[in-house]
Amino acid sequence: MFNIEKIQEALEIVVTQFPLALWETIYVTLLATFFATLIGLPLGVLLVIGKKDGIKPLPNWLNNFIDLFINVLRSIPFLILMILVFPLTRLIVGTTVGTVASIVPLVIASFPFIARLVESSLKEVDPNVIEMAQSIGASPLQIVTKVMLPEAYPSLLQNLTIATTTILGYSAMSGIIGGGGLGKIAINYGYYRYKYLIMLFAVIVLVLLVQVFQSVGSLLAAKSDKRLK
């Protein structure tokens, strides 16, 4: 399987198709992370401040509803979710096939995950510091924006890095519904046309990409943390 001819063929595909695929993977991942954070961050904040002993308690039924909603979305396998959200995708993008269309299921699949990550980051903020903020007359919104989010910043950055790499993994799966990127190459050549070598190259690039995202994210998180220096 690894004869010269096959390697040459594989390399040719790497050179001609990989640059575009790499770019598609990166932009789909980053855009999906961005939109998922846009929904997941406020939801995560609500999960923490809305608790009974939180700074802005919400009615019990609403807390339970948000909790259930997130758990339900998180328990649907991504492969099935992609197909389930077709109507929504068509509504937003106009089509259910293609690279841009794959962003919709990615966002739907990952914002509940991000909400949970944000929840765990915000829970780490020292309750004494929140009490201090209340004692100086800060409103709930001010406590969130001026105390909780800044204090949780390094942890949020670390968790968003995890989310980004997870979304990168999901984005490779979206090759099945015609989403572009490295996942599509891996599936089209490796699964449908038995060209394992090309699939192997695509996987190597994906692994490297995860490494880069993770290292950059961890580095930024560590650099931004002002504790224990």
Added chain:
Amino acid sequence: MVANRQVWMLSMIQISNLSKIYNNEVEAIKDISLNIDEGDIYGIIGLSGAGKSTLVRCINLLERPTGGTIKIDGVDLTMLNEKQLREKRKEISMIFQSFNLLNQKNCLDNVCLPLTISKINKKDAEKKALELLDIVGIKDKAYAYPSQLSGGQQQRVAIARALATNPKVLLCDEATSSLDPTTTSSILQLLKDINQKFNITIIIITHQMSVVESICKHVAILDDGIVAEKGEVSSVFSNPQSLAAKRLVFPEGYDDKLITSNEGVRFIRVVFDGDIATNKPLVASMAVEVNVVASIVYASTKSIGGVTYGSLLLSVENDDQIVKTALDYFTRNEVSAKEVFLNV
């Protein structure tokens, strides 16, 4: 005329019949009434579980009392809505045992926090914050992060932050409990200076008698959710009436047997507050120099860097002249000593 009299009668803080019951069963504080005058330094002391933390959190309504009222400068806090309460809290600052600084912000930004919350622009806020950091003596640490500071320095930042909104009242919740004795006395000195400079009414919550003795004018002793005793510090500690007060004078635990076994003697309490450096064995030399023999009933002192902190409880013969000689002896040696009446 009537209006004048009302102004004259107004305390800075009026706590009336305050109670707090958790979950309809645990009574943390019961029917507490206290009046605290403007410019006072008022100590609230008690063992852990006495309800001190609940009481102090009721004063700025971080805990909503289940009964009674709190008036600060004439305004009943329990009648305010959320927004009015937030505004009022800007007049009631608080410092904490764990300092509660934002770890991700430098000292300057920490001090600016109450000002940005009050929507004061950044430039004015920073100017004011620098002035305050100067007052608490750590202007040079303005751009350092809390993790780079010692506990005492962090508490100074917290004090600067507490002063940012020009409060009328400063609540100190075990503010020195996590500090060593030397740092404790410097922070207490700072609180005293601030009290005089800005005429801020200070409430000090503590379990340490030395804290109350060194800066408070008045004290209330809290025991199991009620005020067991209150009054001027010197009279409460030299003539404790309640069991709770006696327990505090004997930090290791008050015991009736101790008193009966000491019948026919009188007690003198000697306090070392770190003001003087003494290596002199005072009790022994008192016997040699003025011929007063004292036995040590209770002692809790430590020497740190040649300075002694703590207290001694001595018993001497029941004789006015001997007690006077002993008190004079300690006064001459610049150690504060008072007779304590413990006999039931």
